[in-house]
Amino acid sequence: MANTDMFQIRTEEAPRLPAPISTTGVIGWMRQNLFSSIGNTVLTVIGILIAYSLIAPLIQFAFIDAVWSGDNREACLPQDGGHSGACWAYVEAYFPQFIYGRYPTEEIWRVNIVYFLFAVLLVPLAIPSAPFKKINAILFLVVFPIIAYFLLTGLVIGDAVILPIVETAVWGGLLVTLVIAVTGIVASLPLGIALALGRRSRMPIIKLVSVIFIEFWRGVPLITVLFMSSVMLPLFLPEGVTFDKLLRVLIGVTLFSAAYMAEVVRGGLQAIPKGQYEGAMALGLRFWPMMYLIILPQALKLVIPGIVNTFIGLFKDTTLVLIVGMFDLLGQIQSSFTDPTWSTPSTGHTGYLFAALVFWTFCFGMSRYSIFMEKKLHTGHKR
Template identity: 90%
Template sequence: MATTDLFHIRTEEAPHMPAPISTTGVIGWMRQNLFSSISNTVLTIIGILIAYSLIEPLIQFALIDAVWTGQNREACLPQDGGHSGACWAYVKAYFPQFIYGRYPSEEVWRVDIVYALFLLLLVPLAIPNVPFKRLNAILFLIVFPVIAYFLLTGLVIGDLVVLPIVETAVWGGLLVTLVIAVTGIVASLPLGIALALGRRSKMPIIRTVSIVFIEFWRGVPLITVLFMSSVMLPLFLPEGVTFDKLLRVLIGVTLFSAAYMAEVVRGGLQAIPKGQYEGAMALGLRFWPMMYLIVLPQALKLVIPGIVNTFIGLFKDTTLVLIVGMFDLLGQIQSSFTDPTWSTPSTGHTGYLFAAMVFWCFCFGMSRYSIFMENKLHTGHKR
């Protein structure tokens, strides 16, 4: 036997072969994540059955049996003993009230401008690579609130009525929900950071005041805060001094959220290694430059999930303002149930389903954006 018959030497590169179809694409992902073992397969099948049992009736109610057009309740009543689906005709009829509340119809263009300005300033602020971030932040945090305030409430200069006054008592729907949520989110974050720094301060007075503030607001439920701000606070004010009910709610929600935000930020501050503080002090940085340039950027990056979780909780807690007589989105939907024109067995379910969809869209959007920012900002912390 010749020596060359015992082995083979390849003189050219072997052709590239595609990976087995069972390890790539959708099939590969399913094999790896859903059917990688007998136990995972059983759990996957059980999960599919549970999801089907929940989703199938929802699709049946919201889409298949739904009523999309109609002038009154007659269109949404069950026909021939059948099941009544979602009454989307009712949502269409009440949609302006769900968005604007009882805001005067001839003045809703002012609310539309506020919505448009909010989006035009928020979108570029949220995109990392858009230039002029400092100018954008100034416009969003300082200029926009002033413009929005006068647009929504009105403007009177002397005897000249530039914009008719619209009392906050007639505000409602998504407008109130966004005003409370956005104000609470924007105001509670810097206040929470200040409280977190104060709680870690070496000055006893500042530390004690911060601890008392945080523990007080964390020790009472938000519903109690709203009752106190709306009902009890006016009793302690001097005679003739009043605060707008919406302003009282905004202050209560902001202080309540700031206490929880402070604990989230404090967790991030404690996660920063001591060497970062020592390195900053070795460079000659004083307290505030050290916090602004070295410590806080790292701490806030670490607690993005906690911060966004607090924001989401605050956004959903805005529904509690109904108990003090303010009709946010959910309150406006509930008040519509008393209208006999659209009183059907499916009206309530449809209204709550619509509210759930709106809240889910906002909360899911905040959640996905936080994940995007985590992936963009992580530097060696991701596991």
């Protein structure tokens, strides 16, 4: 720094000073988002008090007073007048049934292979930068369902039993939940897109059929659809013709979800400016190339939240299959309450807490992935 009698001239850059602690890090974030004004401060304090009043008892029940090991109900009963916490020993004892239902123990390895293949194929399919996307999609959507079908149900060629037959009546737990949810999600999306396009079609017959289909399925509760598909449908079939109960449920859930998916997709199609259609037609594109290359990619991108919301709702609605005698995860948990070996005041609460954790994990995962895809696809107009 050069000095003179009247002023100073700096000849080198001054050292950079760190930002004030009160404006960076956790403290800065809290001051900006939680305590930026008197009103926000009051609301933050009230929110903390409400959260504490709800979370503290849950932590007390699930962890502090919980019983983690034991062989029967005696381990989970309140001791010396104390509180009765979560009986995680009961969950450990029933865990195989919660995951596999009454699937034969010696054949559980087949379910494990299906779980493994599902995860191995789904993870790279969900990663946008993963290579070999087309091959991965074909394996997941075409090859995997065939392999999973024969692994889960069995395979008999002539008189040779390759894999013993396992009736769907003994399936249960998370296996049934995932089979119904994944099948419904994968099948309802393309069917919903077709119905949405049909409802916007200029061909009267196609439009009328699409409207009737959508309005019919949207006007009937899912619990009624399941009951009709499981109990009433066989009455209308020719004598000797039967469908597996799980197959009936899958068809009913898929058709029901497709009707709601069609309306979500139709909203995206209506949000596309008319100029996009005119520009595609000006390029000489016919209807299907125009939809596949220009319109649908934009429309589906706009309605990602609605699509995922429908998927989440479908995943949670799988619990309704209990009404037709199929024991999904929640149904399997409820059926375990009748076992006197683990009958305690906290058994029911623990079972429902376990079910809530499982459903929340899957639904939260779908929600976060949808947010990730939204941010990745919204490249033209960042929010």
